[in-house]
Amino acid sequence: MTDNSTIIKLTAAEIAAKIASGELTAVQVTEAHLARIEAVDEKVHAFLHVDREGALAQARAVDEKRARGEELGPLAGVPLALKDIFTTQGIPTTVGSKMLEGWIPPYDATLVKRLKAADVVILGKTNMDEFAMGSSTENSAYGPTGNPWDLTRIPGGSGGGSSAALAAYQAPLAIGTDTGGSIRQPAAVTGTVGVKPTYGAVSRYGMVAFSSSLDQGGPCARTVLDAALLHEAIAGHDPLDSTSIDAPVPPVVEAARNGSVAGMRVGVVKQFRGEGYQAGVVQRFDESVELLKSLGAEIVELDCPTFDLALSAYYLIAPSECSSNLARFDGLRYGLRAGDDGSRSAEDVTALTREAGFGPEVKRRIILGTYALSSGYYDAWFGSAQKVRTLITREFEAAFEQVDVIVSPTTPTTAFAIGERADDPMAMYLADLCTIPTNLAGNAAMSLPCGLAPEDGLPVGLQIIAPALKDDRLYKVGAAVEAAFVEKWGHPLLEEAPSL
Amino acid sequence: MPGITREEVAHLARLARLELADEELDHFAGQLDDIIGAVARVSEVADQDVPPTSHPLPLTNVMRADEVRPSLTPEQALSGAPAQEQQRFKVPQILGED
Numbered sequence: 001m002t003d004n005s006t007i008i009k010l011t012a013a014e015i016a017a018k019i020a021s022g023e024l025t026a027v028q029v030t031e032a033h034l035a036r037i038e039a040v041d042e043k044v045h046a047f048l049h050v051d052r053e054g055a056l057a058q059a060r061a062v063d064e065k066r067a068r069g070e071e072l073g074p075l076a077g078v079p080l081a082l083k084d085i086f087t088t089q090g091i092p093t094t095v096g097s098k099m100l101e102g103w104i105p106p107y108d109a110t111l112v113k114r115l116k117a118a119d120v121v122i123l124g125k126t127n128m129d130e131f132a133m134g135s136s137t138e139n140s141a142y143g144p145t146g147n148p149w150d151l152t153r154i155p156g157g158s159g160g161g162s163s164a165a166l167a168a169y170q171a172p173l174a175i176g177t178d179t180g181g182s183i184r185q186p187a188a189v190t191g192t193v194g195v196k197p198t199y200g201a202v203s204r205y206g207m208v209a210f211s212s213s214l215d216q217g218g219p220c221a222r223t224v225l226d227a228a229l230l231h232e233a234i235a236g237h238d239p240l241d242s243t244s245i246d247a248p249v250p251p252v253v254e255a256a257r258n259g260s261v262a263g264m265r266v267g268v269v270k271q272f273r274g275e276g277y278q279a280g281v282v283q284r285f286d287e288s289v290e291l292l293k294s295l296g297a298e299i300v301e302l303d304c305p306t307f308d309l310a311l312s313a314y315y316l317i318a319p320s321e322c323s324s325n326l327a328r329f330d331g332l333r334y335g336l337r338a339g340d341d342g343s344r345s346a347e348d349v350t351a352l353t354r355e356a357g358f359g360p361e362v363k364r365r366i367i368l369g370t371y372a373l374s375s376g377y378y379d380a381w382f383g384s385a386q387k388v389r390t391l392i393t394r395e396f397e398a399a400f401e402q403v404d405v406i407v408s409p410t411t412p413t414t415a416f417a418i419g420e421r422a423d424d425p426m427a428m429y430l431a432d433l434c435t436i437p438t439n440l441a442g443n444a445a446m447s448l449p450c451g452l453a454p455e456d457g458l459p460v461g462l463q464i465i466a467p468a469l470k471d472d473r474l475y476k477v478g479a480a481v482e483a484a485f486v487e488k489w490g491h492p493l494l495e496e497a498p499s500l
Numbered sequence: 501m502p503g504i505t506r507e508e509v510a511h512l513a514r515l516a517r518l519e520l521a522d523e524e525l526d527h528f529a530g531q532l533d534d535i536i537g538a539v540a541r542v543s544e545v546a547d548q549d550v551p552p553t554s555h556p557l558p559l560t561n562v563m564r565a566d567e568v569r570p571s572l573t574p575e576q577a578l579s580g581a582p583a584q585e586q587q588r589f590k591v592p593q594i595l596g597e598d
Contacts, residue, residue: 103580104579104580105580106572106576106577106579106580107572107576199556199557200556200557213554213555213556239562239564242559242560242561242562243555243557243559245557306545309541309542309544309545311539312538312539312540312541312542313539313542315535315538315539316539316542323516327517330517331582332581332582332589332591333580333581333589334580334581334582335580335582336582337582337583340582340583340592342592344592345592345593345594345595346591346592346593346594347517347594348519348592349591349592350517351514351517351518351519352519354516354517354518354519355518355519355520355521358518360524360527363513363518363520363524363528364528364531364532364535366516366518367509367512367513367516367518367528367532368532368535368536370512370515370516371504371508371512371532371536374512374515379546380543380546381539381542381543383546383552384542384543384545384546385539385542386552386553386554387542387545387546387548387550387551387552387553388542388545389552389553390550390551390552390553391545391550393553393556425531425534425535426534426535426538440556441556442556442557468556
């Protein structure tokens, strides 16, 4: 008999193997994680909604399937925490906003359908910055999430709930979305693994849109192999999404099982360091580069000057697309409606509803986007930002003619204190400095732990970037680095996190 | 490049259908001016002969055969609406009584 404290520490691959062999049942595994959520979520606040009955029903179905001798998928019976940005039939989807409080979608997102088809057990919906806008999960209308390494600090954003659920052992797998770094930045500051697949590799159908040309769903896990298993389960062409790539999913699981960097050319970009980077982050990154060299990689210095403009371009493009996408929240069709007392026009009700339903960050971005798109300013702001996007894409293309992957710190600093940057949007936006260029170009990237910063003992993330549709390279390099670090530390980094 | 004034924020809020309070207007005007100042560097490339990229993928519209297929029922489609009547979204009036 395996006790709950042992079960929750297992990786997704281990859980799936034990369920397949009959050593554990899916119900046992699900109950262990539900008990953990019950025990610690009051402190962490990773979840907005726990679907206890639904999860147990899914787990029972997996156990019955196994009892009937049916073939089980590679993640059958493994529990998962789902970012509350994906529509889930019969289960609330709020996107961390008051605007959709209590809204129960009538359909499942494609990603959710694929998870269900893979017999993954969905435990519930995780906390997030409202409409995925933020780098700290402080912008959730339902209160912030704490970082399990230090509950007074942020777990990253916008997918802080998903990464915190992993770090707090509430789930072995989670799903996030990454518009400017919202999978990788939370992974970095919680000591977990997060992957932004190639843009278009994972369907966006049923994912509430923030910035459509940047948003990308992807896997979050505690190991590189687990992320690969989840990646394979959710990726692939979806005819319901016009931005979905109709191409085979790269062999990510095979790559994760055969980690190696021997003979690879690894790029280090000059622009991903300097002012604003915490000393301990730079130190751990430099050690990672040395590790890559020792594993047989050739390091190539790269100069990508336009990357310095990426943050600026992003904060014009993303708000512009957000101001358009969020126009649908008008108080007429979904969720909240305010001021409808019979005396006001539809226009007034819409304005009052949007005022009441959106939080400050969302309003700030809607106004900024409206400005960037408005007549007379369009060319100067939105048009210029789109030109920068072209230059960044070209610089990536030139870089990937010289190297197989690029590495950088995932974030310039470790997790900052809750509230520390709340009134300073530009300081908050700097958290995504290293992750944003990838979203603008549409290529793939991963963050994995590379140690603790000496000055504060908090996790540092190493970012690996690969060309579009070469997602398998992330896993090949990531698995090699992960194995080398675990051997060096004697255990996975997360084991150094304090008990909750 | 111009900054952004409180009056402009109020105008933009009206365009975006946001009924902002006075204190929000003051707060946002300062913050947005800072943000606009910080991102103004993108205009440095505006004169260059660079085509804009609107999307990382070449997009084509997705079309399917015009055939009737199962979809949401009217009840399902309206289930998230704040108000409904006669199988339609019930919305506030557009025109006044006059």
